[in-house]
Amino acid sequence: MTTTLTYIKVWQKALKAEIQHLKKEGSTKYRLLKGRLFSKGNTYIYFFDTPSFIKVPVGSTVRIEWGKKVADGRILSSEGYSIIVELKENLGSVLSESFLLYDPWELLDQLFQRLEDMKESKRKRGRIKRLMDPSMPAKHPIANIKSNVHELILRSKYNPVTFVWGPPGTGKTYTLARVVANKYIKEQRVLVLSHSNQAVDVLMAEVSLFVENKGHLREGDMLRYGSQAGEAIQDRPFLTASHLIEKHYTNLAENKEALLEERRFIKQDLSKSFSKRDSDRLLHIEKKLTSVLEKIRQKELEFLKEAKIVGTTLAKAASDPAIYEKDFDLVVLDEASMAYVPQAAFAVSLAKRAIICGDFKQLPPIAAARHPLVNEWLRENIFYQSGVSEWVEEGKLHPHLFLLKEQRRMHPDISSFTNRFIYHSLVGDHRSVLKARLEISEKMPFENSASILLDTSGAGSFCVKDRASNSRINVWHLLLSVQLIHEAYLGGIRSIGYVTPYRAQAMLIEQLLDEMLRDRLEDADIIAATVHRFQGSERDMMIFDTVDSYPQERAGMLLVGKESERLLNVAITRTKGKFVHLCDYGFVRNHVYQNKTWRKLAEHQRTSGKAIGPNEIGTWIKNQHPSLQWMHARKLERVKADIDEAIKTITVGLPKGSGLSDEWIELLNRRGKGVMLTFLAEESAPGLRGVNQATELFPFPFIIIDNQLTWLGLPVEANKRALPPYIAARVESKQFVNLLTSYING
Incomplete structure (x- = not known):
């Protein structure tokens, strides 16, 4: 049996391989127009103009590349079209065009250090052992379970680790929020984590709304820590530290805003004409601002200490001692299927009990390095590596796996495929979902149909490879997709998504939509993107453009390779009421094996949905676009x-x-x-x-x-x-x- 120390050492090797790859290949490079030396001493402070906004967090380690010279440093200020960088060496008084290199591996290095800390903690290693080997008997009472929420509350009370399998539309956020709220009412401390800011925002907003409606919410008890408020909590500002600062420490908040405004004005002056007087003023402002921000930081730590429910990202938790040095009663890791296994291990080490929630039938984590340990531990999720998902493939549910069984997102004609072929008939439709989605399915295009195979067989050989990236493009499908969106909008659908496995196709459809449709669809919410960008989203209507067709001689690995089932699952399950599968069925029949998910989808739609043949193009196109x-x-x-x-x-x-x-x-x-x-x-x-x-x-x-x-x-x-x-x-x-x-x- 693998020991926890062995796991930690192997994870560190995987992280080190990924870090080394990112150091060599992964730096994001930003162009800097002009650099001027502000001050020199033990370090050298430079002011740079930038042609665009640079989204690099203050305090980040960076490198400045000027000609053949490279200097290490860190960001002191990044605002508007200018940045201030502190460098370890002098590159000269005035720099011509230079480049800023920002390395995303820093976050992985911090995770590496947290794993190193775990080697010295028997308690943390014990928690990780229960995550990686969840063979302990389930201890929660099952006789009096009243609901999904009640069962998860009991599981998280009596068992050290609970895996929650939440297929799309099954009420994952609803269920998790009520479990967290229950712990809050019982005065327990809960840490909510996810790899994405959006997921943290959504869950924290749902928890606070539920507790508020029950009349239990006390100000400061729930804190969204470490990020500016996203869209999900814009109408719930009381969750943020900035709101609490403004309310309880008004002078600090006002001083900060005044200094930020003065800094903006000075930077504008410096961008027009550089002067010693202005540079000295800016340095003075930076020092005062640093002092104010440090005071605000101390207040934030006080808020954090008092909060009962804390929500933040995995990256922030691994980099901030105010989180990773604390111990919680429960940690909830949302979207765990997209987190690295070492991140999941770090998360469970922070609390007595853990809920690991995700969908291992959706896309796995993303890593860049080609290395066997990276493949094993950074490209696969915790459900697989703990052995929990193996039970599902054998037709059983692991004792510590809690499945949310009813989906409420998709029209049953759409979910019939994923329920059967992806989720092994373990997931069904809630009784309300058909009625809720009829209004969408009744609209154009393809009135009164929810799942449509739009077959482009016989159109011609329109699939080519992008010269730069080798990504695939189908020009016939591009135009059909524009037509579909045009028809949908005229039919009354305003929430529309276009999804494809190929980045080149996604970029081109965005350009065509901007040129041909955007000014006509002012009140529509349209997103065109690759499948990876759509995970976590939903739309009333989705167009899934599979692109592959003749004259290509084989199907792309994105559609038939190892991860293809997960990719197709995400593409299908973003949809509420109308799913259009744009596909050359003749190509699929001739080039895709029957056991592949793409072939199964096309065959299922031909027999159970609505298949539109090439000879019907004139019947479904009812509104010719002017262009x-x-x-x-x-x-x-x-x-x-x-x-x-x-x-x-x-x-x-x-x-x-x-x-x-x-x-x-x-x-x-x-x-x-x-x-x-x-x-x-x-x-x-x-x-x-x-x-x-x-x-x-x-x-x-x-x-x-x-x-x-x-x-x-x-x-x-x-x-x-x-x-x-x-x-x-x-x-x-x-x-x-x-x-x-x-x-x-x-």
Whole structure:
């Protein structure tokens, strides 16, 4: 059996491997425009202008790179378009363009030190042992359990560690908040932790709201520690130390604001013209501000000492002795499935009892280094490494695993897939969720349908790789996604998400939405992002664009690799009432094994949901966008008019092995005088007059007119894998033209 000391040593090796990788590859680099030496002594203080806001915490260790010189230092002030840095060596009086390097490994180093401390604490090692080997018998009474909340209260009272499995929409925040509130009423001290500020904010807000409604809340008993208030607690400022300072130590708060304002004015003056007088004034202000901030810090520590419920991030807890040197009655680690195993171990070491809450069927933690120990301990979550999830794969629940069994987020037609294939039929739908989601599913697009497979088979070969990143792009899917969002908005849906595994596709859809839709959708809440960014979010309607299609010869690992089930689970379960799966089903059928989750999803939607075939594109598109129209590719009247009206340039691109018909040669030769024609094809077209020939080949045909207008899928004879009814898209978008021309000129 592995000892706790062995675990700690192995975790430290994993952290060290990740730290070394980040030191070598992971520094975030910020450009500095101009540096001036403020003062010199044992250290050297510099003032820098910045072209943009630099989000590096005050006190962070940084490096300044100027030419071949590199100096270590720390941030003294970071505000607006300027920063003040204290360096250990003199780089000169005036610095030209330089760079600030900020290393995120500092937080991991602090976690490393906390693990080192644990080696000397038998009590902390005992708590970690129970986390890593939860084989002790469950001691909570089960005869009189009244509800989910009551069961979790009992589990956390009688057992040292309780794992909570909270699939999407199953009331995780609701349940945890009421358990924490129960401990508060019983005068116990609780530490709420998560890797993200947002998760801490949401849970602390829910706890305070519940206790307040019960009439038990006393000011100062609940403290959101170590961060500016996020959106979730903006209307509950009494949770923050800054609010308590303003209320009880008004002079300190006013002095701080006055000094900050004076510092801003001096910095503005220094950015315009540097003077010794202003630099001396700024140093004087910095000293006074440091003194005031230290006094505020002492008051915050007093608030922390008195608080019964404290919420903060794992990073803050590991770096602040005011947290890691204290002992709590209960620690609640939320979103534990996204925390490193050493972070979970650190969390449980801080309290007598622990609740570890997350969903091990969602995305795992993210680490950068390629190292076997990093793979084992930083890329996998505590549910797996403690052995708790193994029971689920065997069809059982671990004695210390508490499952929230009813989801209230998704329309049952959407959850039917995840309930069965992801959660082994252990999770069901709450009786209220169908009625709650009908209003969304009834709206366009695809009225009265909640789960839709939009099959793009037969559209053509539109999937290419981004030149810079090798990430995949599907230009046909991009335009269909714009159309879907347009239809949804006109149908009355305002909360819309677009999610894809591929970063390049996500970036391009954002650009197209900004250009084509944002000004039309002023009151809509639309987010387009990769799957990783969506974890923890939800939308009324989600578009899941899987991108992969021909001419690619195999499916991407993001969709069929080791972590693909978790990625697809996150993509599906963000949805409340309408889930549109944009997918080339023919590609999936031919290139994805039947046991893969993506294939299962497509097959499930074809049999249990609503499958929209390629021949139905004209039936579901009911509102043509002014800048995006879909047309029968055999009807050429509109493209003829566009060619006739061309003023400067026409570019025609054909796939390998394609040529132009006589009809198209005649059509292009009709262009106006002075209109330059560029022909991108494997071979020249006899009879085509005044043409610039190039050999840059695309897997799909297109026409670009005056760098403003694109026809996609024409000429139809050259559209490989296209099937009847042949469809072409006409799009007026400079961003879309830029996408295609970046490949031509790249």
